[in-house]
Amino acid sequence: xxxxxxxxxxxxxxxxxxxxxxxxxxxxxxxxxxxxxxxxxxxxxxxxxxxxxxxxxxxxx
Numbered sequence: 001x002x003x004x005x006x007x008x009x010x011x012x013x014x015x016x017x018x019x020x021x022x023x024x025x026x027x028x029x030x031x032x033x034x035x036x037x038x039x040x041x042x043x044x045x046x047x048x049x050x051x052x053x054x055x056x057x058x059x060x061x
Contacts, residue, residue, distance in 0.1 A: 013049070014048060014049055014050070015047045015048060015049055016038070016042060016047050016048075016049050016052050017047070018038075018039060018042045018047060024038050024039065027049075027052065027053070027056070030053075031053065031056045031057065033056055037056065037059075038052070038056065041055040041056050041059075
């Protein structure tokens with residue numbers, strides 16, 4: 001299921017849609033990591049944006 005870009009609320013901003021390339025690319029660029037690392041973070045902690053970003057920050061090599 002893809003994002004409904006007509007619905008703009010906090011629910012969408014609080015999650016990272018792993019199936020949406022632009023969202024994965026945004027998080028990867030923001031944290032200076034690879035797409036694979038973002039996908040690994042999503043698998044490890046789920047798709048909640050705060051948890052993904054915390055995981056990436058704490059596990060940065």
